[in-house]
Amino acid sequence: MLSIASKRLVLAHFWVAFAAFFVSLLLGEWQMYIRSPLRDWIGNPELYYRSVTAHGTAMGYVFPTLVAMGFGYAIVELSLKQAIVGRRWAWLGFWLLVLGTVTAMVPVSMGLATVLYTFYPPLVGNAFYYIGVVLVVAGSWIWVGSMSVNLAVWRRANPGAVVPLPMFANLAGAYLWAWTSLGAAIEILFQILPVALGWTDTIDAGLARVFFSWTLHAIVYFWLMPTYIAFYTLVPRAIGGRLYSDKMARLSFVLFLVFSMPIGIHHLFQDPQVGSGVKFMHAIFTAMVSVPTLLTIFTITASIEIAGRLRGGVGPFGWVKALPWQNPMMLAVAFSFVMLGFGGAGGLINMSYQLDFAIHNTQWVTGHFHLIFGGAIVIMYFALAYDLWPHLTGRALAAGRLMRLQLWTWFVGMIVLTFPWHLVGILGMPRRMAYFDYSHPAISPQAVTVIITFFGGLILVFSGLLFLLILLRGHRSGKVTLPEFTFSRAVHEAERIPAALNGYALWLALMIGLSVVNYGYPITQLLFLKQTSVPAVPVGERP
Amino acid sequence: MSDAKVFSRHNRWFTWSIGAVVGLALVGALVAFVWLPRAHAQATLEGLWDAICSAAGAPAPFQGAGLPEPGGHNPSGVIVSAYMMGPVGTASVGNGATLAMACTMCHGARGTSPAGTPHLAGQPASSTYKQLRDFASGHRPSAIMQPLVVNLREEDLRDLAAYYASLERERIDAVPVSDTGTPRLVRNGDPMRAIGACSACHSPHARRPATPVLEGLSETYLREQLTAFRDGRRSNDINRQMRNAVHGLNEREIAELARYYAGR
Numbered sequence: 001m002l003s004i005a006s007k008r009l010v011l012a013h014f015w016v017a018f019a020a021f022f023v024s025l026l027l028g029e030w031q032m033y034i035r036s037p038l039r040d041w042i043g044n045p046e047l048y049y050r051s052v053t054a055h056g057t058a059m060g061y062v063f064p065t066l067v068a069m070g071f072g073y074a075i076v077e078l079s080l081k082q083a084i085v086g087r088r089w090a091w092l093g094f095w096l097l098v099l100g101t102v103t104a105m106v107p108v109s110m111g112l113a114t115v116l117y118t119f120y121p122p123l124v125g126n127a128f129y130y131i132g133v134v135l136v137v138a139g140s141w142i143w144v145g146s147m148s149v150n151l152a153v154w155r156r157a158n159p160g161a162v163v164p165l166p167m168f169a170n171l172a173g174a175y176l177w178a179w180t181s182l183g184a185a186i187e188i189l190f191q192i193l194p195v196a197l198g199w200t201d202t203i204d205a206g207l208a209r210v211f212f213s214w215t216l217h218a219i220v221y222f223w224l225m226p227t228y229i230a231f232y233t234l235v236p237r238a239i240g241g242r243l244y245s246d247k248m249a250r251l252s253f254v255l256f257l258v259f260s261m262p263i264g265i266h267h268l269f270q271d272p273q274v275g276s277g278v279k280f281m282h283a284i285f286t287a288m289v290s291v292p293t294l295l296t297i298f299t300i301t302a303s304i305e306i307a308g309r310l311r312g313g314v315g316p317f318g319w320v321k322a323l324p325w326q327n328p329m330m331l332a333v334a335f336s337f338v339m340l341g342f343g344g345a346g347g348l349i350n351m352s353y354q355l356d357f358a359i360h361n362t363q364w365v366t367g368h369f370h371l372i373f374g375g376a377i378v379i380m381y382f383a384l385a386y387d388l389w390p391h392l393t394g395r396a397l398a399a400g401r402l403m404r405l406q407l408w409t410w411f412v413g414m415i416v417l418t419f420p421w422h423l424v425g426i427l428g429m430p431r432r433m434a435y436f437d438y439s440h441p442a443i444s445p446q447a448v449t450v451i452i453t454f455f456g457g458l459i460l461v462f463s464g465l466l467f468l469l470i471l472l473r474g475h476r477s478g479k480v481t482l483p484e485f486t487f488s489r490a491v492h493e494a495e496r497i498p499a500a501l502n503g504y505a506l507w508l509a510l511m512i513g514l515s516v517v518n519y520g521y522p523i524t525q526l527l528f529l530k531q532t533s534v535p536a537v538p539v540g541e542r543p
Numbered sequence: 544m545s546d547a548k549v550f551s552r553h554n555r556w557f558t559w560s561i562g563a564v565v566g567l568a569l570v571g572a573l574v575a576f577v578w579l580p581r582a583h584a585q586a587t588l589e590g591l592w593d594a595i596c597s598a599a600g601a602p603a604p605f606q607g608a609g610l611p612e613p614g615g616h617n618p619s620g621v622i623v624s625a626y627m628m629g630p631v632g633t634a635s636v637g638n639g640a641t642l643a644m645a646c647t648m649c650h651g652a653r654g655t656s657p658a659g660t661p662h663l664a665g666q667p668a669s670s671t672y673k674q675l676r677d678f679a680s681g682h683r684p685s686a687i688m689q690p691l692v693v694n695l696r697e698e699d700l701r702d703l704a705a706y707y708a709s710l711e712r713e714r715i716d717a718v719p720v721s722d723t724g725t726p727r728l729v730r731n732g733d734p735m736r737a738i739g740a741c742s743a744c745h746s747p748h749a750r751r752p753a754t755p756v757l758e759g760l761s762e763t764y765l766r767e768q769l770t771a772f773r774d775g776r777r778s779n780d781i782n783r784q785m786r787n788a789v790h791g792l793n794e795r796e797i798a799e800l801a802r803y804y805a806g807r
Contacts, residue, residue: 258564273600274600275597275598275599275600275601276575276579276597276598276600277572277575277576277579277580277595277598277599277600278575278598278599278600280571280574280575280579280598281568281571281572281575284567284571284574284575285567285571288567498556499548499549499554499556500549500554500556500557500560501556503549505549505550506549506550506556506557506560506561507560510560510561510564513564514564514568517568521599521600522600525599525600525601529602
């Protein structure tokens with residue numbers, strides 16, 4: 001059970017996360033509205049990009065980081081069954097994140113840091129935006145340390161014991177984040193901040209992009225971690241089944257750890273400063289990420305089948321019908337898989353050197369990451385919040401129909417939003433456009449897709465609002481005495497496990513080694529290359 | 544279980560995971576930095592090492608297209624431009640005609656000869672002049688031509704070129720007229736092998752400076768020159784134009800081109 005103090009800690013993380021989520025959801029929908037043909041053009045593209053910066057920063061950095069942190073703290077107590085060690089540090093991390101978010105958002109809302117959330121130089125915004133992002137990352141590093149320390153304390157108390165799967169996976173996410181956030185941190189601290197603070201006025205934009213790619217792709221797997229932890233440790237229990245294989249789960253998480261990192265340069269396929277051989281290496285390892293992904297799809301589907309058969313389902317498909325479809329967790333995992341399937345298929349296009357050329361920097365890319373992150377990942381955040389909420393509030397969360405409506409609308413809204421983006425992306429519509437000239441004969445046939453995405457966004461806003469209402473109602477419903485919180489049990493409980501799958505040393509060594517192999521040369525080469533810096537362009541000034 | 548046990552040759556997890564990742568990285572690197580660059584090098588005429596460097600992203604030092612590689616020498620000492628020859632007077636042609644008396648043994652009394660030497664009559668002055676200069680400077684090595692032109696003055700070379708340009712081209716009766724159609728390489732080149740069409744430069748209508756007229760030239764001479772460009776024995780073509788064009792040609796294609804131009 002969670003102690004009162006831990007409940008407050010986790011709830012604080014979740015509520016700030018969901019508040020940031022909802023505000024940026026509204027911003028996203030506003031962007032859809034003002035650039036659609038439904039109203040006259042607002043006349044100032046800067047307002048649109050200001051909104052994109054806030055939307056992306058809150059959705060990409062603040063929201064998932066807080067969810068992972070809050071969920072991580074809950075996992076410590078629920079799976080290790082020990083009080084969180086270093087709760088003060090945890091609160092310090094939390095407040096650093098809040099402070100960082102506010103520090104970053106003030107210059108953004110003033111229009112001083114309209115650099116988009118990817119902050120690619122030579123465009124450089126107000127220093128406080130970057131300081132805010134650094135504070136967010138620093139806060140999350142405290143969490144990484146806290147997770148590591150808590151496991152160490154547990155290990156000392158339980159020498160030789162098998163680390164429970166939720167905590168094992170949790171640590172994989174924490175270590176992945178620690179290593180991957182380094183790229184953007186180096187870029188901000190050593191390249192961007194010196195310019196933003198006025199100490200220098202040139203910047204090596206190519207090198208900065210390489211450093212950002214270090215973070216840019218693996219961060220997606222960090223976002224994915226809470227979702228995957230929910231797949232493996234919540235879904236089978238919630239739908240009355242068993243986890244098909246504990247070992248397979250551990251293998252997936254360590255493979256994510258190893259292969260998430262050395263692949264980021266597939267974001268730079270069209271960048272001239274990186275050689276084609278390096279890009280090819282990154283494409284190969286990007287393809288390797290499909291291995292833990294497919295392992296997960298297989299293991300979770302098998303676990304769900306176990307639940308279906310335990311509930312009396314027979315035949316090759318009878319078990320599907322027998323599944324508890326009224327259960328929000330069942331619905332969420334099904335929707336998540338559908339969106340992961342479409343998003344993953346699209347991702348195969350993005351990671352292929354030649355195919356990427358056709359959709360690079362088009363709406364396709366926007367569609368892809370909204371489908372994967374906003375769809376497959378976030379819908380499981382909802383589900384895990386629903387699952388944890390009664391244990392956090394001590395009150396019942398008896399709104400099954402509303403939850404199902406919320407999950408359905410999120411799924412439908414996300415499909416309506418992202419499928420047209422994929423289509424127009426293939427037709428060549430660029431991403432990050434504040435305005436389209438709908439009177440242009442070549443563009444006017446695509447106007448309808450912008451209207452459709454607006455309505456997709458509208459459904460998502462409705463769903464997001466419903467989500468907050470359900471959680472708020474959960475704070476006001478009647479108190480309940482709950483049975484002890486449990487995670488999924490595997491078909492074969494992990495009493496003995498290979499030492500390699502009970503720790504991280506081997507996988508961290510591989511992760512760091514592969515990162516050095518795949519990033520060492522481009523970074524070293526760009527570091528020592530002469531004449532690569534260009535004049536920085538402060539936000540609001542002409543280049 | 545301690546991590547010390549994990550890092551051991553006897554732990555299959557250790558050996559297999561390290562082996563698989565290292566193997567994957569090695570295979571990937573072989574494809575990325577050796578196989579693909581090799582295929583690329585064959586298509587673009589780069590050296591293999593240049594192709595590997597470019598696959599790794601190491602930029603080549605900046606180099607103007609018309610300049611030789613650092614440390615290398617110019618393909619020619621002549622600066623070729625549309626205005627390289629200047630106006631030609633009758634005195635010039637007369638002086639050239641006098642000097643040309645020394646050339647008749649091989650190149651014929653009026654600049655056309657069945658001896659297998661190139662016909663000079665009707666060749667653009669810029670073309671003849673550039674070759675004479677290249678013979679003199681050694682950019683186009685020739686044991687026969689170099690001693691003959693090395694002592695001539697700059698003005699003499701220009702006059703010789705002007706004289707031959709003023710002559711009408713004559714046909715050699717012994718050479719049968721080509722009855723085949725225009726080869727594809729002449730009309731279109733071969734874009735898939737990055738070969739431009741011959742007629743893009745070697746056409747009476749193209750009027751490129753320092754570009755000879757090929758029609759009616761000796762078949763043996765043409766074949767020998769194409770092969771020399773291909774093998775790198777002749778390298779006085781600016782920007783490697785000819786060497787790039789013919790490096791992908793096979794013997795049959797070279798023979799076909801030589802026969803075609805000789806018969807026109």
